[in-house]
Amino acid sequence: MFNFFGHLQELRATLIGLVLLLGATIIGFVWVSIGLNHWLSTQLGSVWGPIVLGLICFLPITIFAFIKAFVRQSKQSPSSHNDAADIATANMTAVVESLSGLSPFAVAAAVIVATFLANRFPGLLATFMQLLTAYADDVKHRTAKAATKSAEGDSTQA
Numbered sequence: 196m197f198n199f200f201g202h203l204q205e206l207r208a209t210l211i212g213l214v215l216l217l218g219a220t221i222i223g224f225v226w227v228s229i230g231l232n233h234w235l236s237t238q239l240g241s242v243w244g245p246i247v248l249g250l251i252c253f254l255p256i257t258i259f260a261f262i263k264a265f266v267r268q269s270k271q272s273p274s275s276h277n278d279a280a281d282i283a284t285a286n287m288t289a290v291v292e293s294l295s296g297l298s299p300f301a302v303a304a305a306v307i308v309a310t311f312l313a314n315r316f317p318g319l320l321a322t323f324m325q326l327l328t329a330y331a332d333d334v335k336h337r338t339a340k341a342a343t344k345s346a347e348g349d350s351t352q353a
Contacts, residue, residue: 228252287313290324293331296338 228248236243287309294302305327312320
């Protein structure tokens with residue numbers, strides 16, 4: 196069905212790689228900044244060297260801000276991999292109504308988890324909704340089975 200361990204290992208490897216890449220990048224920027232600071236201080240003086248270095252460091256942020264301000268982004272069509280999540284989101288009300296016989300805490304917890312999954316991991320929402328639907332059907336089946344057994348027991352005693 197869904198290999199959680201494999202996905203967790205893949206996520207772990209990706210996070211470790213990103214942290215190492217970020218750490219190496221930060222160390223590189225620190226040493227380049229130290230070298231630039233020393234060179235600019237000898238060329239421009241002890242006051243203007245750090246000022247120019249600060250302006251150089253803010254240059255990428257300024258360029259990014261201008262690009263975001265003046266370039267309009269085109270609307271992207273919804274991706275096809277979220278279709279199952281969209282269907283599950285549309286049927287969320289029906290699934291929550293099928294849980295109405297359970298405790299309010301269980302229903303609230305299910306809604307909170309479903310909302311979190313819809314926001315952060317839309318691909319897992321359809322799987323979670325299928326699990327909730329199967330659980331609700333199982334609870335209703337067990338309740339109906341217990342009711343028929345108790346009705347049979349009452350009719351044989353009479």
